[in-house]
Amino acid sequence: MDITIDVLEKYLLDRYGGWANEQGLFLKLVEEMGEVAEVINMRSGSKQAMDVDLQTELGTELADMIHYIVAIAAINDIDLTSTMLEKDKKASIKYHHSINLETFISTMNDES
Secondary structure, eight states, rough: OOHHHHHHHHHHHHHHHHTTOOHHHHHHHHHHHHHHHHHHHEEEESOOOOOOOOHHHHHHHHHHHHHHHHHHHTTTTTTTTHHHHEEEEEEHHHHTOOOHHHHHHHHHHHHO
């Protein structure tokens, strides 16, 4: 099953809208970022690894980060899809990339 940012934003707005605040969600995001750092440290050997699948743990913690990032956008009525496309377009020009995200998506859609 594919998840789009738009659908995730609507889901998280339904879940958090009206009661959650960006400060609380941001603190959860920072907590999850710390957990990602911990897993990366374990993967590199800088920290003793727990008896868990570190690949799965990393995926889980990254998913948690995405959750809170999108939730912050959702409760603030920010269209992340549009924002990401526009931001990438500007970065592609600035850094002289041969393709931007919007073109990449269009090319993928043309191929399917």
